[in-house]
Amino acid sequence: MTELRGWREIPIGGMILEAGNSVEYKTGGWRAFRPVFGEAKCIHCMQCWLFCPDSSILVDPENEKMVGFDLEYCKGCGICASICPVNAKVIRKAGEELARDDPRLCIRMIEEGKFQE
Amino acid sequence: MSKFEALTGNAAVATAMRQINPDVVAAYPITPQTSTVQTFADFVADGLVDTEFVCVESEHSAMSACVGASAAGARVMTATAANGLALMWEILYIAASNRCPIVMSLVNRALSAPINIHCDHSDVMGIRDSGWLILFSENGQEAYDNLIQAVRIAEHPDVLLPVAICQDGFITSHALERVEIYDDADVRAFVGEYKPQWPLLDLEHPKTYGPLDFYDYYYEHKRQQVEAMEHAQRVILEVAEEFNRKFNRNYGLFEPYRLEDAEVAVIVANSTAGTARVVVDRLRDEGLKVGLLKPRVFRPFPAEELADALSHLKAVAVMDRSISFGAMDNAGPLFLELAAALALHGVQVPMADYVYGLGGRDILPHEIERVYRDALKVAETGRVERRVTYLSVRE
Numbered sequence: 086m087t088e089l090r091g092w093r094e095i096p097i098g099g100m101i102l103e104a105g106n107s108v109e110y111k112t113g114g115w116r117a118f119r120p121v122f123g124e125a126k127c128i129h130c131m132q133c134w135l136f137c138p139d140s141s142i143l144v145d146p147e148n149e150k151m152v153g154f155d156l157e158y159c160k161g162c163g164i165c166a167s168i169c170p171v172n173a174k175v176i177r178k179a180g181e182e183l184a185r186d187d188p189r190l191c192i193r194m195i196e197e198g199k200f201q202e
Numbered sequence: 203m204s205k206f207e208a209l210t211g212n213a214a215v216a217t218a219m220r221q222i223n224p225d226v227v228a229a230y231p232i233t234p235q236t237s238t239v240q241t242f243a244d245f246v247a248d249g250l251v252d253t254e255f256v257c258v259e260s261e262h263s264a265m266s267a268c269v270g271a272s273a274a275g276a277r278v279m280t281a282t283a284a285n286g287l288a289l290m291w292e293i294l295y296i297a298a299s300n301r302c303p304i305v306m307s308l309v310n311r312a313l314s315a316p317i318n319i320h321c322d323h324s325d326v327m328g329i330r331d332s333g334w335l336i337l338f339s340e341n342g343q344e345a346y347d348n349l350i351q352a353v354r355i356a357e358h359p360d361v362l363l364p365v366a367i368c369q370d371g372f373i374t375s376h377a378l379e380r381v382e383i384y385d386d387a388d389v390r391a392f393v394g395e396y397k398p399q400w401p402l403l404d405l406e407h408p409k410t411y412g413p414l415d416f417y418d419y420y421y422e423h424k425r426q427q428v429e430a431m432e433h434a435q436r437v438i439l440e441v442a443e444e445f446n447r448k449f450n451r452n453y454g455l456f457e458p459y460r461l462e463d464a465e466v467a468v469i470v471a472n473s474t475a476g477t478a479r480v481v482v483d484r485l486r487d488e489g490l491k492v493g494l495l496k497p498r499v500f501r502p503f504p505a506e507e508l509a510d511a512l513s514h515l516k517a518v519a520v521m522d523r524s525i526s527f528g529a530m531d532n533a534g535p536l537f538l539e540l541a542a543a544l545a546l547h548g549v550q551v552p553m554a555d556y557v558y559g560l561g562g563r564d565i566l567p568h569e570i571e572r573v574y575r576d577a578l579k580v581a582e583t584g585r586v587e588r589r590v591t592y593l594s595v596r597e
């Protein structure tokens with residue numbers, strides 16, 4: 086956490102006087118659910134990267150492969166899990182609605198508090 | 203050279219707006235303000251100003267457009283009354299909090315219901331905690347003078363808050379009076395060019411207005427607004443002094459009349475102060491020591507200065523053109539605030555409140571005289587018989 090400043094030290098009216106600073110605002114703490122890789126293999130289609138509203142899909146620039154989630158910013162919305170075509174395929178194959186933390190999925194959403202490495 | 207013209211209060215305000223030549227005016231018509239923006243729209247159509255006139259579909263939109271234009275870096279003005287002001291309410295707070303120096307002509311009118319288009323002060327009293335500066339005007343001349351000064355007050359770097367200039371609906375907004383209109387060039391020189399410090403349209407320095415502000419910083423931004431309000435009183439006086447030097451008209455935080463050696467005084471704002479002045483002269487002719495104090499600046503409230511000015515009195519009668527329903531004794535807001543100011547500054551003077559003129563009910567000299575005679579009795583006995591009187595209401 087950055088140190089909080091006093092009222093004399095900050096711009097008036099809540100103005101933000103520099104651009105491109107949302108990177109300083111770590112929104113990961115808002116998360117109630119956390120995305121993690123499951124058993125199904127990622128095909129690196131980049132759909133999750135495209136749809137993630139928080140630019141929190143990490144991609145290896147060397148080989149352009151999806152490598153995980155930037156948990157400093159990921160708000161746990163689950164859009165990546167719902168857009169992932171591999172997830173869809175697993176669900177279709179199972180012929181049932183899978184719980185979002187089903188280990189068979191490619192991206193599964195786990196309740197934040199219950200998560201264990 | 204200045205010249206004298208016969209103008210309604212609204213026409214005087216529109217003339218000030220023409221001379222100020224704001225970048226943007228966004229407004230919606232509402233009685234009794236309409237003729238202001240209607241006249242100003244003529245000026246725009248006739249090419250007398252460079253203003254971008256934004257015709258909006260409501261007052262909520264009018265104030266929203268004003269906030270946007272002000273953030274963009276424009277000098278912005280608007281006008282409204284009563285329910286129009288009420289519809290702006292949400293955005294009034296945003297204008298003040300975003301530190302937009304918008305100047306508004308507010309033509310005081312009763313709030314509905316029942317529907318009424320005539321004068322009282324219930325509209326402005328509803329915005330007294332909104333963060334706007336609020337100044338009263340007795341007549342068209344004062345509305346004109348105050349509007350010109352408001353631009354300088356609002357835009358002062360130590361203030362940067364919106365300002366509402368009040369005058370009484372119909373009583374002064376529609377009455378023809380003699381108004382001294384200063385030279386266009388002098389007014390333009392007085393208001394000067396607006397140099398916004400953080401204009402959104404400065405593309406070299408991109409910035410954000412109105413972002414999310416939680417428990418970690420919201421409070422600090424409110425504290426900054428308090429600071430600006432504290433500076434505002436000094437700035438109002440500085441601007442008044444410069445105005446007096448240039449245009450030879452004297453303005454302060456309030457205007458005392460025959461107050462110095464008075465024993466009792468009436469406190470009343472806007473047009474009724476003019477009527478009260480006549481009553482003071484009449485009673486003075488009888489040898490009665492009566493005076494008058496006409497508030498000009500209501501926000502920021504000059505508590506200490508008012509307490510000083512009234513400390514020698516034996517009785518004070520406040521006249522309120524609105525009711526603060528459910529407040530102490532169902533009194534009016536001016537009385538409540540003044541009573542607190544005097545008490546906290548150690549001025550012990552018996553006080554009574556007279557609510558009057560709601561919904562445009564006429565207030566006549568003999569009624570004001572009754573207020574003075576009551577006050578003289580209080581001065582004699584030291585006892586207030588009735589804390590709040592609803593003057594001229596039929597039983």
Ligand code: SF4
Nearest residue numbers: 137159160162163165
């Ligand atoms: S859960 Fe939402 S925020 Fe987090 S990585 Fe997935 S899409 Fe992005």
Ligand code: SF4
Nearest residue numbers: 127128130131133169
């Ligand atoms: S996680 Fe799913 S959506 Fe994202 S790249 Fe892999 S397969 Fe595509």
